[in-house]
Amino acid sequence: MSYSTAIVVGASSGIGENLVCQLAESGCKVAAVARRKELLDALVAEFPGKVLAYPHDVTNFDEVPKLFAKITQELGGLDLIIYAAGVMPAVAETEFNFEKDREMVDVNVLGAIAWLNQAATRFENTQSGTIVGIGSVAGDRGRQGQPVYNTTKAALATYMEALRNRLAKKGVKVVTIKPGPTETPMTANLKGKMMKADTAAKLILEKSNKTGEHYLKPVHWLIFLIIRNIPSPVFRKLKV
Amino acid sequence: MSATIISPERMTRLTGFGMLSAGDGYLFRPISVEDVQDVIRAASDAGFKITQRGSGRSYGDANVGHETVILDMTRMKRILHWDRHTGVLECEAGATIETLWRFAIEEGYWPPVVSGTMYPTLGGALAMNIHGKNNFCQGTLGEHVLEIEVVDAQGAVFNLTPKDELFYAVISGAGLMGVVTKVKLQMKKIHSGDLKVFARSIPNLEAQFEAFEQFEHEADYMVSWIDCFPGGKQTGRGLFHAAWYADGPISTLRPEHQDLPDTVLGLLPKSVVWRALKIFSTRFGMRSINTAKFYASKYLGNEATHTQSLVAFSFLLDYVPNWRWAYKPCGFIQYQSFVPKEHAPLVFQKQLELQQAAEIESYLGVMKRHRPDKFLLSHAVDGYSLALDFKVTEDTKQKVWDLAHRMNDIVLDAGGRFYLAKDSTLRPSDVKRYLGENALRKFAKFRDEMDPNKIFTSSLAERTGLADPQSLLANS
Structure with missing residues (x-):
């Protein structure tokens, strides 16, 4: 899929960073949005003229309308927006920490809504464009280990589905991606076999062409089909 | 008019008549000169350029702009004054050729020059200085205009007549000199339809x-x-x-x-x-x-x-x-x-x-x-x-x-x-060659006076170099 102009929110590391690189390599002009300016500057230096840096904290919701208009003006249009920002602080098994929970809701859900509402309004009017939200397989069930992270990813998936239902008849593609465990700074404290971030980014761009909800691997689709259908009384006894 | 917010609610995709050129922009449809001034001010404050548009009948990209404010003049379409004895008609620039002939024909008047379609607005027709099938004997539409009211990029309003040199730059100027808001036109006397x-x-x-x-x-x-x-x-x-x-x-x-x-x-x-x-x-x-x-x-x-x-x-x-x-x-x-x-x-x-x-x-x-x-x-x-x-x-x-x-x-x-109303393919070097350096120099001078910050633009203006005539002149 070839795009001319794109915004990647959450672009400084992990999947977002790889998305920026791959889009820029394909010739797309990319606005990289993230908090850490020095990391964005490195991307700009790597892809001069192709990557534009916009330092921004996604929890500063009020900044979004003006910044969105500025970015689309400076890009000269907008074909694609990807919301890849996300946080998953380590949470102990018995921990209930509102500060951590609120940060996840702010970044993973409200930030997405603030940015993607802007894109949805624009694309609805221009009857074009692609919106991609990076969800997670973690949103498929409420699990013991990450109650609020699961909640935010479930909320994002539901929001994306609603956008899809609103915008499908307007010619706008709305794509939810549910990666499995991926090697990123966010998952540095997790164990187990994970997908490389560049591989995930490549698959996301491939799947961005098809409106709908996508897992990155067929095996993930099968496993989570099963997991979603495990009855709650059984699920709560499982160590997952 | 609330022209102060550049928001995605105003975003729209517009195409040229040939459907090949498209651009997304923030659409404003003013109904008065004050509205036009508001839009110019709001666009300037937000750092946006302005593309003017009438009925969208230019074939190429003259009525299209990328990420600009789109100033759509089609709501400013009132007939303001009509003298049935002399055939002098004054109207807002969003009035179409159809508006004119339907209004005046019963009293034996017809627009002196018309395009092959009746739908262009007068403002658009003058930006391109349209001709008709009588160009060989009646010239272009601009030759029948007695006076125009123009709003420049600073929001100043003034009138121009054929005695003013600037009149000949605004008419034919592809919407790059300012916004034509009113037109006084000499209609043609006819004795039959x-x-x-x-x-x-x-x-x-x-x-x-x-x-x-x-x-x-x-x-x-x-x-x-x-x-x-x-x-x-x-x-x-x-x-x-x-x-x-x-x-x-x-x-x-x-x-x-x-x-x-x-x-x-x-x-x-x-x-x-x-x-x-x-x-x-x-x-x-x-x-x-x-x-x-x-x-x-x-x-x-x-x-x-x-x-x-x-x-x-x-x-x-x-x-x-x-x-x-x-x-x-x-x-x-x-x-x-x-x-x-x-x-x-x-x-x-x-x-x-x-x-x-x-x-x-x-x-x-x-x-x-x-x-x-x-x-x-x-x-x-x-x-x-x-x-x-x-x-x-x-x-x-x-x-x-x-x-x-x-x-x-x-x-x-x-x-x-x-003819810029039709063009899709001209390169800057072509434009420089057919207009000639003298005309371009004059155009650049007037543009500097009317729109020093080059707010008025279009995809055509950017493609052909007319948006920045000084640079066009400098590049050989």
């Missing part, structure tokens, strides 16, 4: 020029259709029309006498005709239609005069609503060049041969006679124009553009010019 129309079947290009020369001192209107498919001795064959204003009866001055029929050929409802045309929108289909039209004109009504209403003769393009959709899913360009009379026969011959050799023949060819005018970005010459409609698909786009660039070179070598 009908024309006497003479038709002649034309066997080749040489005969086309002979027909124009024969009638140029007596006709009120002249136009010729060209079948662009046949080569050899039949290159340039077609159907020539000359027309004269008729006398009476007075009932022909009623708008209902002018209304176009609801069906085509008395059979097909107009609304479905574009679908029928789409079936024929192939080389074979269009070759067949052109051939059928040629032979029909050869054996029916040849060398005869008939009566036709002004609307029916003038607005041929409005017979079939949405006819351009026949070119979907992509679109089309109209390539029109204006060539001095001494070179036109050879240039048009070469153009017709080139498009045949490239196997992308124009589906419709139209030839007209012109005279020069003193507007700054004028397209007219003492000569002829040939307009060619080329269907464009994803596969043929490069080929069409290559063809256009080759034809541009031939036109420029012959001292020819181009």
Whole structure:
């Protein structure tokens, strides 16, 4: 899929960073949005003229309308927006920490809504464009280990589905991606076999062409089909 | 008007009439001069440029802008003053040619110059300084304007008349000098709503020029259709029309006498005709239609005069609503060049041969006679124009553009010019060459005065370099 102009929110590391690189390599002009300016500057230096840096904290919701208009003006249009920002602080098994929970809701859900509402309004009017939200397989069930992270990813998936239902008849593609465990700074404290971030980014761009909800691997689709259908009384006894 | 917020709610995608150029912009539709000033202020404050748009009838990208504010003037369409004794009409610039003729015809007045469609706004028509089938004797629309009201990029409002040099830059200036908000126009006195129309079947290009020369001192209107498919001795064959204003009866001055029929050929409802045309929108289909039209004109009504209403003769393009959709899913360009009379026969011959050799023949060819005018970005010459409609698909786009660039070179070598209302393919070097350095220097000077921060723009202006004429002059 070839795009001319794109915004990647959450672009400084992990999947977002790889998305920026791959889009820029394909010739797309990319606005990289993230908090850490020095990391964005490195991307700009790597892809001069192709990557534009916009330092921004996604929890500063009020900044979004003006910044969105500025970015689309400076890009000269907008074909694609990807919301890849996300946080998953380590949470102990018995921990209930509102500060951590609120940060996840702010970044993973409200930030997405603030940015993607802007894109949805624009694309609805221009009857074009692609919106991609990076969800997670973690949103498929409420699990013991990450109650609020699961909640935010479930909320994002539901929001994306609603956008899809609103915008499908307007010619706008709305794509939810549910990666499995991926090697990123966010998952540095997790164990187990994970997908490389560049591989995930490549698959996301491939799947961005098809409106709908996508897992990155067929095996993930099968496993989570099963997991979603495990009855709650059984699920709560499982160590997952 | 709430023009202070540049928000995605205002975002819209607009295309040029040929459907190939598209741009997303923030749409504002002012209803007053104060609204226009508000929009200019809001755009300036937010660091946005402004693209002006009327009815969107320019074929290429003159009415399209990328990530700009779109100033759509179609709501400013009131008739402000009418003098039935002198035929002087004052209106807002969003009024269309249709508004004008419907308003004035019952009192025996007709717009002095009209395009092939009645839908352009007056503001758009003056930005492009349109011509009609009477260009050879009546000049361009701008030559009939008595006064205009203009808002510049600082929001200042002032009036211009033909005594002002700037008048000749704003009219023809492609919307880059300011916003024309009011127009005072001298309408043409007529005594009938009908024309006497003479038709002649034309066997080749040489005969086309002979027909124009024969009638140029007596006709009120002249136009010729060209079948662009046949080569050899039949290159340039077609159907020539000359027309004269008729006398009476007075009932022909009623708008209902002018209304176009609801069906085509008395059979097909107009609304479905574009679908029928789409079936024929192939080389074979269009070759067949052109051939059928040629032979029909050869054996029916040849060398005869008939009566036709002004609307029916003038607005041929409005017979079939949405006819351009026949070119979907992509679109089309109209390539029109204006060539001095001494070179036109050879240039048009070469153009017709080139498009045949490239196997992308124009589906419709139209030839007209012109005279020069003193507007700054004028397209007219003492000569002829040939307009060619080329269907464009994803596969043929490069080929069409290559063809256009080759034809541009031939036109420029012959001292020819181009018409921004139609253009899709001109390069900055072409524009510099056909306008000449003197005209460009003047244009740059006026632009600096009217719009020093270069707020007014369009995709056409950016593509051709007219958005920044100083840079265009500096780059050789």
